Amino acid sequence: MSGRNYPADIDPQSQCRLPLPRRDELDAEAQRVYDNLADPRGGSLRGLRGPGGLHLHSPVLARHTRALNRYLRQEAGLGGRVRELAILVTARELDSQFEWAAHEEEARREGLSDKIIEAIRHRRDTAGLDEADAVIIELGREIFTSRKVSSATFARGLALFGRRKLVDLIALMGNYAATAAMLTAFDMQLDRD
Numbered sequence: 001m002s003g004r005n006y007p008a009d010i011d012p013q014s015q016c017r018l019p020l021p022r023r024d025e026l027d028a029e030a031q032r033v034y035d036n037l038a039d040p041r042g043g044s045l046r047g048l049r050g051p052g053g054l055h056l057h058s059p060v061l062a063r064h065t066r067a068l069n070r071y072l073r074q075e076a077g078l079g080g081r082v083r084e085l086a087i088l089v090t091a092r093e094l095d096s097q098f099e100w101a102a103h104e105e106e107a108r109r110e111g112l113s114d115k116i117i118e119a120i121r122h123r124r125d126t127a128g129l130d131e132a133d134a135v136i137i138e139l140g141r142e143i144f145t146s147r148k149v150s151s152a153t154f155a156r157g158l159a160l161f162g163r164r165k166l167v168d169l170i171a172l173m174g175n176y177a178a179t180a181a182m183l184t185a186f187d188m189q190l191d192r193d
Contacts (some may be wrong), residue, residue: 005134007187014053016187016189017185019086020048022055023035030056033059033116037052049183054182054183060109072171072172076172078168078172080109085105085107085133086140087173088103088104088117088120089140089173090143091138092121093140093143093145094144094180096180097190098189099183101178126138131156135160136157138153144173
């Protein structure tokens with residue numbers, strides 16, 4: 001990592017404005033979160049270098065956000081494809097480059113086509129896309145850009161997903177919007193190759 005030029009307030013190990021959390025400074029429950037994040041099979045795309053590591057600076061927050069994230073990502077029944085589509089839309093509409101970089105390949109693994117990814121990336125019209133994909137993209141655009149969801153978009157989302165899944169879908173987007181705020185405030189840097 002030496003030789004990389006970061007802004008003066010960026011820690012070279014964490015690649016953000018806070019150092020990586022230290023396991024020995026955490027209580028037993030937070031150490032379990034730390035161990036899960038540090039484990040390459042632990043389910044985190046970015047491990048300690050990303051939102052999980054940032055959250056550990058507030059151990060109680062880390063425990064709550066991990067539980068919410070686990071529910072929204074794995075237990076809400078949205079499916080990996082819908083989940084990653086919603087995350088990419090949120091990342092794009094909030095210009096969260098770190099989230100985009102962390103999730104673009106995962107979105108492909110979950111079955112999102114290059115056509116859909118490029119439509120999100122370049123904010124292209126959703127005409128011609130599958131109705132569910134189009135509604136998720138339009139919901140994200142309206143929530144984060146227009147800051148108002150039209151009655152028509154809401155009705156389409158409700159008809160396609162039902163109440164519970166629509167609530168969970170919007171909560172997932174909100175959760176990743178909160179993550180984008182953390183990444184922005186702590187100036188999380190992208191990997192440089």
